[in-house]
Amino acid sequence: LVGYENRALREQDFNNDKVDAGDIGAGHQVTAIYEIVPAGKKGWISPRRYEDKVSVAAAGRMTEAAHVKLRYKLPKSDTSKLIDYVVTNRDIANARAPRGDFAFAASVAAYGQLLRGDELMNGFDFADAGRLAGRQTDYWRQEFLRLNDVAGSLKDTGSGG
Incomplete structure (x- = not known):
């Protein structure tokens, strides 16, 4: 789990x-x-x-x-x-691709795995996590997407984990 x-x-x-x-x-x-x-x-x-x-x-x-x-x-x-x-x-x-709340939850779980450097992500990256989350209108979900983008940009520049 x-x-x-x-x-x-x-x-x-x-x-x-x-x-x-x-x-x-x-x-x-x-x-x-x-x-x-x-x-x-x-x-x-x-x-x-x-x-x-x-x-x-x-x-x-x-x-x-x-x-x-x-x-x-x-x-x-x-x-x-x-x-x-x-x-x-x-x-x-x-199985269908996740949608709605479940897709967002899966995106957050993937984000956590990416932050801890999980070796089993098989090339799934922060951009994929953002796409999985989809467009969001809720403020807190939008904040998650911003954090995901920041983490992805830090990883891309070599500044992050």
């Missing part, structure tokens, strides 16, 4: 309702943006010590791109509920 790398929950704690992984208050909403790392590729989480390596032939035939498990508790509940969803390769291949 981009931006929450320091909140990674230990696997053995996922089903434990007594372990807090983060709170979203009533009446609030959150946009979660996940990085999907293809099998055999490098992501920000280190490979597991005893993880089986996937053969090239098997990776080419895999239909699952990701398995998303999310636990949540309703207000005044002590027991969590599970959402368990498989993201298929077809889902990703047929």
Whole structure:
């Protein structure tokens, strides 16, 4: 979950309702943006010590791109509920480009990754982040676009990270 790398929950704690992984208050909403790392590729989480390596032939035939498990508790509940969803390769291949608020949120996440010098951006730069955000009329979103432009110009002149 981009931006929450320091909140990674230990696997053995996922089903434990007594372990807090983060709170979203009533009446609030959150946009979660996940990085999907293809099998055999490098992501920000280190490979597991005893993880089986996937053969090239098997990776080419895999239909699952990701398995998303999310636990949540309703207000005044002590027991969590599970959402368990498989993201298929077809889902990703047929996905539309992000639009609206989600495109803006993805742009902000990319901006943060660019600022920290993430090596996994595959050539995505500040100009791409600005294009993804699109035209904005909200003052704070316009300020973000200005910050993005400044960061991009500093990077272009060699003055920034």
